[in-house]
Amino acid sequence: MRDLKTLKEQVKELSFERAMERLEAVVEQLEKGSVPLEEAIDLYQEGMLLAKHCETKLSQVEQKVRLLDEETLGAFTHGGHEETVDVDPFDIADEDLPF
Incomplete structure (x- = not known):
């Protein structure tokens, strides 16, 4: 078995x-089913760390996007009142319909 602390540090730097590339490679190896049990356990552990790392990275990006959206919406606020535009979602030209 690989050292978990070292593995965590390596994954954290990716x-x-x-x-994602490494996670796909790990999944591919595990799906083949030809790796010895001990190696499969190590791969599974690495895969779980990689999945968690990717999830964390995505959450961080999602948070940044939300903040940017809030800042952008704030730029359209005048005198403490947000500008609103009335849009009818059913007001679609016939040529814009998909069928």
């Missing part, structure tokens, strides 16, 4: 894209 970018989202690199972690």
Whole structure:
């Protein structure tokens, strides 16, 4: 079995894209079913760490997007009142309909 602390540190340093690539490789190896049991356990553990790492990275990006959205919406606020635009969701031109 690999050292969990070292593995956690290695995973923590990965970018989202690199972690996803490695996770896909781990899943592929496990799906083949040809790895010895001890190696399969190590791969599973690594896969779980990678999945959690990717989830954390996505959550951080989602948080940043929310903040940017709030800042952008705040730019359209005048005198403490938000501008609103009345839009009828059913007011669609016939040529814009998909069928």
